[in-house]
Amino acid sequence: xxxxxxxxxxxxxxxxxxxxDPYRPLEEVFKCQIWNLDTTTxxxxxxxxxxxxxxxxRLENGVVFGSLRAAQESYPEIIQNCHQxxxxxxxxxxxxxxxxxxxxxxxxYIPDDxxxxxxxxxxxxxxxxxxxxxxxxxxxxxxKSAEMSLIQCDDSVRYSNTFLNVVTEVYMSENxxxxxxxxxxxxxxxxxxxxLYVHQKGHTHFHSNTVTFxxxxxxxxxxxxxxxxxxxxxxxxxxxxxxxxxxxxxxxVNHCSTDCTSKQLYKGIMDDEAVAGFHGHVxxxxxxxxxxxxxxxxxxLLTDKAKVNTTPFLEIYADDVQCSHGATVGQLDxxxxxxxxxxxxxxxxxxxxxxxxxxxxxxxYVEIDALQERLGDMVQRRLxxxxxxxxxxxxSDADNRDFVFPxxxxxx
Amino acid sequence: xxxxxxxxxSIKGREILKxxxxxxxxxxxxxxxxPNGTGKSTLASVIAGxxxxxxxxxxxxxxxxDLMNMSIxxxxxxxxxxxxxxxxxxxxxxxxxxxxxxxxxIREYRGLDPLNGAQFLRLMNEKQKVVELTDKLSNRSVNEGxxxxxxxxxxxxxxxxxxxxxxxxxxxxxxxxxxxxxIVANGVNHLKTKDNATIVITHYQRLxxxxxxxxxxxxxxxxxxxxxxxxxxxxxxxxxxxxxxxEYESAK
Numbered sequence: 252x253x254x255x256x257x258x259x260x261x262x263x264x265x266x267x268x269x270x271x272d273p274y275r276p277l278e279e280v281f282k283c284q285i286w287n288l289d290t291t292t293x294x295x296x297x298x299x300x301x302x303x304x305x306x307x308x309r310l311e312n313g314v315v316f317g318s319l320r321a322a323q324e325s326y327p328e329i330i331q332n333c334h335q336x337x338x339x340x341x342x343x344x345x346x347x348x349x350x351x352x353x354x355x356x357x358x359x360y361i362p363d364d365x366x367x368x369x370x371x372x373x374x375x376x377x378x379x380x381x382x383x384x385x386x387x388x389x390x391x392x393x394x395k396s397a398e399m400s401l402i403q404c405d406d407s408v409r410y411s412n413t414f415l416n417v418v419t420e421v422y423m424s425e426n427x428x429x430x431x432x433x434x435x436x437x438x439x440x441x442x443x444x445x446x447l448y449v450h451q452k453g454h455t456h457f458h459s460n461t462v463t464f465x466x467x468x469x470x471x472x473x474x475x476x477x478x479x480x481x482x483x484x485x486x487x488x489x490x491x492x493x494x495x496x497x498x499x500x501x502x503x504v505n506h507c508s509t510d511c512t513s514k515q516l517y518k519g520i521m522d523d524e525a526v527a528g529f530h531g532h533v534x535x536x537x538x539x540x541x542x543x544x545x546x547x548x549x550x551x552l553l554t555d556k557a558k559v560n561t562t563p564f565l566e567i568y569a570d571d572v573q574c575s576h577g578a579t580v581g582q583l584d585x586x587x588x589x590x591x592x593x594x595x596x597x598x599x600x601x602x603x604x605x606x607x608x609x610x611x612x613x614x615x616y617v618e619i620d621a622l623q624e625r626l627g628d629m630v631q632r633r634l635x636x637x638x639x640x641x642x643x644x645x646x647s648d649a650d651n652r653d654f655v656f657p658x659x660x661x662x663x
Numbered sequence: 664x665x666x667x668x669x670x671x672x673s674i675k676g677r678e679i680l681k682x683x684x685x686x687x688x689x690x691x692x693x694x695x696x697x698p699n700g701t702g703k704s705t706l707a708s709v710i711a712g713x714x715x716x717x718x719x720x721x722x723x724x725x726x727x728x729d730l731m732n733m734s735i736x737x738x739x740x741x742x743x744x745x746x747x748x749x750x751x752x753x754x755x756x757x758x759x760x761x762x763x764x765x766x767x768x769i770r771e772y773r774g775l776d777p778l779n780g781a782q783f784l785r786l787m788n789e790k791q792k793v794v795e796l797t798d799k800l801s802n803r804s805v806n807e808g809x810x811x812x813x814x815x816x817x818x819x820x821x822x823x824x825x826x827x828x829x830x831x832x833x834x835x836x837x838x839x840x841x842x843x844x845x846i847v848a849n850g851v852n853h854l855k856t857k858d859n860a861t862i863v864i865t866h867y868q869r870l871x872x873x874x875x876x877x878x879x880x881x882x883x884x885x886x887x888x889x890x891x892x893x894x895x896x897x898x899x900x901x902x903x904x905x906x907x908x909x910e911y912e913s914a915k
Contacts, residue, residue, distance in 0.1 A: 584751075584753075585714075586751045587751050587753045589711075589713060589714070589735065589751075590747070590750070590751045590753065590805075591753070591756075591761065591765075592734075592735040592736045592739070593711050593712070593735055593736075593738075593739055593745055593747075594739055594744075594761070594762075594765040594821060594825065595736050595739035595740045595765045595766075595768050595769040595772070595825065596736060596761075596764050596765050596768055597736050597768060598734075598735075598736070600764060600768065604756050604760070604761070604764065605753070605756070607755070607756075608753065608754060608755025608756045608804075609755065611755050612754070612755055615755075
């Protein structure tokens, strides 16, 4: 109850934007700087889908994408299907609030057997002087054997207080595959609550990678329901926070059926007085025999004041299962530090190399090459203290500054 | 080049080295032999600057400077290289990135411009050949998943890259089959010049068939108890260490 009161108090200072802004080309407010990354861009400005003419785009192969509001008129049954899939899933109060109050969001529909090569990219930009409440709801539906990847970026352009409450629902039909990447680089005045719900049918494969560089407060919550046999979910995450930033990752994987597999690997580096949390929860339901579920959370604390709360948690009601969980909080490996220094590398740079290696393990799971390379660079810059919100956003570089990297691991 | 005078070293209050004297000049190869647990690796670790070793007496002078006042990295930048007995695995740090960072920091220390990417890659290709590493090394993580032989070859590869003045090879032959031994030894011989020096720490004479020493020392009970030519190594191979022990005990 306490939490609810504090949300209500917090939320009272923010306002929803009731109408979309007049159309402007996205390039005027935001420019993605991954030059070699071809994506289908789905821009959101202040909580509304940006479009010039048609709010929905229909491709020849049957793929549909665009504004969720518009899709509710044209494809109500698909959206209803998707909502229905989560009707028995436990939801927190912010999700409920989002359900009743969301402005707009993105709708993506991939028909059976269609494999979309280029990733979709949702870019949510906040550009306003007001204290803004953004409530977006995204619905993504994959038909049988459909494949797609999605990059979801949360960026800020102006300094303003924002409260973002985003719910994304993913429905995966049999044999579908999805790669989901979440990048977050928000100014310190922002609060971001990001909820992802995934419904997986038989033989589906879901892969997520959540990377947090800067945050005022960020909570990423992921709920995955493995509903039919041989569904697989791989969830990776990285958080690099400093100053008084906070980042929480809440994960719940429900093994509802037999022969499903899940893996969680989350890593973080906390500096200054930053606080991070990892709450991983795996529930193996009574009939979910031959489940394999693994949870790992590793953390490095750079100061005495930095803090991490980690609670890997397994709840098992079936007897034929293979599960493990583990968490570590530590400093860098002294033997490795010595080895690097004994070759002439300063202690400072040796630490940076080891921290990069620690963080980059997560980035290595990114399967889009251009994104992996860029994220690797971002981690490098973040650890060098060069990446701040002054860069305006995670993937844009509006002032086109050249950075000199003393260590450039990605190029050689 | 290196002068060790009356060196006493303790680990957690236990004295390991009990007065070592050693002088090494440019162009020389010295072998330090001896049974296990007599302080051979301790000597290498102290020269490298590893923490946890207390020098209670004596000093190490390298190129006229007292080593004890130098940081680990400065020793390397001054040209000291240790080939470790058990090289550490560092997942996620590529060999290329590791070597490029090291080389450019050493170059900066010496007032040289850093190597650009192309120059560096050319150097890497060239030096890989010294230890017959033909597969693409650059993207592999340092020692991660390497076999024992590969780890040792990687040590010699690093030595080739950094071109040290004084190399100390700590039990480089341990865990090597005969082919790997030949490759490692050829690498060391290839890198030998009149201006650098090498200390080979070994338990067996085997390696010294390939790397021929100018001087052989026997370290026993924390002291150098015998010094001779390469024939001493052969004698040790034939007779073992027991006679050294007896000689040492009776001299006490």
